[in-house]
Amino acid sequence: MGADGATMDKRVPRDFETLRATILDRRASLPKRIAQIAAYALDNPDDIAFGTAASIAASAGVQPSTLIRFAQQLGFDGFTSLQQVFRERLRERNSSYDERLAALRAKAEEGAGHRAIFDGFVAAASTSLSDISRALNDAHFEEAIALLAKAETIYVLAKRRSYPVASYIAYALGKLKIRNQLVESAAGLNAEMIGFATPRDAVIAISFSPYAPATIEETRAIAEQGVPIVAITDSSFSPLAQFAKVWFEVSEADFGGFRSISATMALAMALTVAVGEKRREAGRRRKG
Amino acid sequence: MGADGATMDKRVPRDFETLRATILDRRASLPKRIAQIAAYALDNPDDIAFGTAASIAASAGVQPSTLIRFAQQLGFDGFTSLQQVFRERLRERNSSYDERLAALRAKAEEGAGHRAIFDGFVAAASTSLSDISRALNDAHFEEAIALLAKAETIYVLAKRRSYPVASYIAYALGKLKIRNQLVESAAGLNAEMIGFATPRDAVIAISFSPYAPATIEETRAIAEQGVPIVAITDSSFSPLAQFAKVWFEVSEADFGGFRSISATMALAMALTVAVGEKRREAGRRRKG
DNA sequence: GCCAATATGAAATATTAATTCCAATCTATA
DNA sequence: TATAGATTGGAATTAATATTTCATATTGGC
Numbered sequence: 001m002g003a004d005g006a007t008m009d010k011r012v013p014r015d016f017e018t019l020r021a022t023i024l025d026r027r028a029s030l031p032k033r034i035a036q037i038a039a040y041a042l043d044n045p046d047d048i049a050f051g052t053a054a055s056i057a058a059s060a061g062v063q064p065s066t067l068i069r070f071a072q073q074l075g076f077d078g079f080t081s082l083q084q085v086f087r088e089r090l091r092e093r094n095s096s097y098d099e100r101l102a103a104l105r106a107k108a109e110e111g112a113g114h115r116a117i118f119d120g121f122v123a124a125a126s127t128s129l130s131d132i133s134r135a136l137n138d139a140h141f142e143e144a145i146a147l148l149a150k151a152e153t154i155y156v157l158a159k160r161r162s163y164p165v166a167s168y169i170a171y172a173l174g175k176l177k178i179r180n181q182l183v184e185s186a187a188g189l190n191a192e193m194i195g196f197a198t199p200r201d202a203v204i205a206i207s208f209s210p211y212a213p214a215t216i217e218e219t220r221a222i223a224e225q226g227v228p229i230v231a232i233t234d235s236s237f238s239p240l241a242q243f244a245k246v247w248f249e250v251s252e253a254d255f256g257g258f259r260s261i262s263a264t265m266a267l268a269m270a271l272t273v274a275v276g277e278k279r280r281e282a283g284r285r286r287k288g
Numbered sequence: 289m290g291a292d293g294a295t296m297d298k299r300v301p302r303d304f305e306t307l308r309a310t311i312l313d314r315r316a317s318l319p320k321r322i323a324q325i326a327a328y329a330l331d332n333p334d335d336i337a338f339g340t341a342a343s344i345a346a347s348a349g350v351q352p353s354t355l356i357r358f359a360q361q362l363g364f365d366g367f368t369s370l371q372q373v374f375r376e377r378l379r380e381r382n383s384s385y386d387e388r389l390a391a392l393r394a395k396a397e398e399g400a401g402h403r404a405i406f407d408g409f410v411a412a413a414s415t416s417l418s419d420i421s422r423a424l425n426d427a428h429f430e431e432a433i434a435l436l437a438k439a440e441t442i443y444v445l446a447k448r449r450s451y452p453v454a455s456y457i458a459y460a461l462g463k464l465k466i467r468n469q470l471v472e473s474a475a476g477l478n479a480e481m482i483g484f485a486t487p488r489d490a491v492i493a494i495s496f497s498p499y500a501p502a503t504i505e506e507t508r509a510i511a512e513q514g515v516p517i518v519a520i521t522d523s524s525f526s527p528l529a530q531f532a533k534v535w536f537e538v539s540e541a542d543f544g545g546f547r548s549i550s551a552t553m554a555l556a557m558a559l560t561v562a563v564g565e566k567r568r569e570a571g572r573r574r575k576g
Numbered sequence: 577g578c579c580a581a582t583a584t585g586a587a588a589t590a591t592t593a594a595t596t597c598c599a600a601t602c603t604a605t606a
Numbered sequence: 607t608a609t610a611g612a613t614t615g616g617a618a619t620t621a622a623t624a625t626t627t628c629a630t631a632t633t634g635g636c
Contacts, residue, residue, distance in 0.1 A: 091334050115424075161459060165452065266406070266550070
């Protein structure tokens with residue numbers, strides 16, 4: 001009868017999230033030791049993935065047989081099959097984001113519902129973040145920070161898709177009490193605004209293909225006044241690159257025709273906070 | 289003497305990167321089959337981590353004994369210890385983001401340079417994304433999409449830290465040709481702008497603690513006119529929640545006092561594109 | 577407080593997987 | 607081309623690991 005119970009039960013969880021949900025669901029009704037190993041499993045999924053039944057049981061403070069009973073109670077036929085789920089989780093997490101993205105795109109296209117769209121954007125953001133994490137050049141980063149830290153006023157320049165990043169930078173600089181000017185004017189006074197910039201100031205310019213003409217034009221103008229420029233853009237052929245003292249190439253994954261801006265955001269936040277940091281250091285050095 | 293070779297050799301690689309370097313270094317001098325398994329190992333590290341000696345050997349097209357010889361040639365005493373390195377790699381890659389974040393914070397604080405700040409923001413963004421991916425409620429998501437898809441005009445309402453998200457939503461809605469109004473006015477005409485909204489419209493309101501008073505006030509006002517509201521906020525106690533037909537709780541990790549906005553961005557983009565999608569579907573249905 | 581059902585511990589057993597060994601086959605060199 | 611040395615394949619052996627079993631303990635219902 002016990003055996004029947006296992007086979008009659010709704011089918012076993014095939015992926016980690018389902019498994020997790022199942023465990024949390026039954027948590028209250030599990031016997032003490034089984035509950036103990038259940039808690040351990042959710043807290044230390046990596047241990048389950050790699051350990052042996054004996055080692056896991058020891059870490060969790062139960063007998064190996066309990067571990068097997070736990071697996072069976074969930075509908076698996078033994079510890080080994082339970083372990084597969086924990087291993088699969090690591091594989092998937094680790095599987096190239098590109099593959100995942102492709103899968104999600106396919107899913108979204110065949111009309112798998114709106115959740116797929118959401119998953120797609122999350123995946124695109126994750127991909128972009130891991131890309132930039134690999135690609136960021138430390139030397140360039142330091143150079144940009146140094147350049148911005150000694151500026152009297154930091155001008156922030158971006159339109160359209162990049163504008164949210166600019167507005168965030170302006171917000172963060174403001175919170176850090178760093179003088180800055182977001183170049184946007186409902187009254188059409190951008191040119192005049194730029195006219196005030198001097199070589200003692202600095203610019204953060206952000207633009208991605210297709211480059212907003214206004215951003216290019218304003219960057220050119222401000223560069224001609226001798227104001228040093230830090231650019232965030234998407235290729236070395238970008239028109240921004242030619243004007244910039246330092247530039248960053250950020251490649252953002254796209255989904256549904258909309259590119260992520262997570263990597264750009266992360267870079268922008270890091271730049272901003274690092275500049276604040278560097279200024280504090282410089283301040284301490286002058287005083288102390 | 290062969291045994292001596294193993295013990296006399298420079299100590300065995302303990303981490304994956306060292307191992308990888310060692311393999312690439314010796315690649316040229318390895319015998320054919322050993323080279324074959326070496327290439328396989330670098331190409332399919334996950335398989336090495338999870339497979340058995342027999343299964344890996346089969347996939348790589350060699351004998352299990354060759355696999356063991358490969359391990360021994362690298363200084364390991366057998367396949368098992370080689371495998372540990374491949375497993376460790378997965379564990380580390382996968383180690384809880386929270387732990388990584390804590391480590392990065394400590395690093396940044398002890399002045400480990402600006403790269404640590406950047407890494408911190410990337411980690412914060414990744415954490416937030418994986419959190420929201422787990423936490424998003426499909427039903428709420430669908431509800432919000434339905435609500436926004438049938439709106440005549442979508443009003444977008446957010447200030448300060450959340451403003452970049454609002455400006456991105458407005459940009460994306462514009463590109464999708466969905467009528468929208470970003471509630472911001474240099475001329476201080478927000479109240480009047482809101483006054484035009486009707487129950488046939490809808491609102492996306494975004495605010496996080498400390499909630500910008502203007503956002504709350506405007507949301508209240510527009511709610512009183514019977515306009516349905518979708519809120520993105522950070523807790524069920526948020527003042528936005530009480531006005532909203534649907535609300536999303538998004539928890540963003542912070543670093544250096546600045547919270548990520550990646551999760552909010554991803555949600556916002558998904559909402560926007562899904563609304564566009566839904567409208568297209570509805571359009572087709574009416575026509576077809 | 578007793579009984580039946582359930583849960584647990586510990587050791588025995590069965591299974592699976594790693595390792596070793598040896599014969600066969602290559603490879604380089606004289 | 608003959609030969610020593612290295613390399614490889616495949617089966618035999620050994621080690622490890624999962625699972626089962628059974629005796630004992632615990633729990634919940636009456």
